[in-house]
Amino acid sequence: MSLIGGIPATHQDLVRSSTVALSTVNDDGSIQTTAVWILLDDDGVLRTSLAKNRQKFANLAARPVATVFALDPANPLRTLEVRATVEIEDDDEERSFMAKIIGTYGQSLEAMADQAAEERVVVTFRPTRVRAQG
Numbered sequence: 001m002s003l004i005g006g007i008p009a010t011h012q013d014l015v016r017s018s019t020v021a022l023s024t025v026n027d028d029g030s031i032q033t034t035a036v037w038i039l040l041d042d043d044g045v046l047r048t049s050l051a052k053n054r055q056k057f058a059n060l061a062a063r064p065v066a067t068v069f070a071l072d073p074a075n076p077l078r079t080l081e082v083r084a085t086v087e088i089e090d091d092d093e094e095r096s097f098m099a100k101i102i103g104t105y106g107q108s109l110e111a112m113a114d115q116a117a118e119e120r121v122v123v124t125f126r127p128t129r130v131r132a133q134g
Contacts, residue, residue: 006127007040011080014070015040016104021069022048024059032059038068039101046082046125049091049098051118060086060123068125078134084125091120 007015014020015038023033034056038048046068050057060066064086072078091097095116099109109116 006130007046007080007082008130008132011070011078011132012040014072014078014080015046015068015082018070021071022056023067023069024056025063025065026055026059027062032056037101037105039104046084046127047097047101048123048125049101050121050123051115052121053118057088057121060088064088066123066125072134075134079132081129081131082125082127083129084127087124087126088121089124091122095120097122 018038019035020038021033022036022038023031026032032055036048036050036056038046041047050060066084066086068080068082068084070080095109098112098116098120102108102112
């Protein structure tokens with residue numbers, strides 16, 4: 001089976017320029033889940049762009065673990081769950097990573113100027129468990 005970043009080839013389409021559910025852990029131990037754009041980057045690693053003023057960033061900075069969950073809209077029994085530790089680094093002033101990820105969704109920094117003006121980070125997911133079904 002061909003793997004990229006621990007993700008089987010059969011399920012890589014679910015994280016190539018897809019919207020996924022990102023779950024993080026709140027201070028009280030409860031789970032916070034939100035939809036985010038994600039990218040299976042050129043080096044085979046899952047990454048996303050987050051604004052520093054969001055709860056998911058605060059959660060990841062305090063507790064660097066997350067789950068990414070993708071569901072095939074054409075077949076809801078085909079799913080991908082990636083449990084991961086995360087690494088966080090600032091995006092550069094030009095928002096190079098943000099431009100890369102939003103470009104895969106047909107967007108530009110100009111079209112998303114409000115979001116591009118926010119302080120942003122690149123979140124890299126290092127899988128600890130990958131479960132592909134369907």
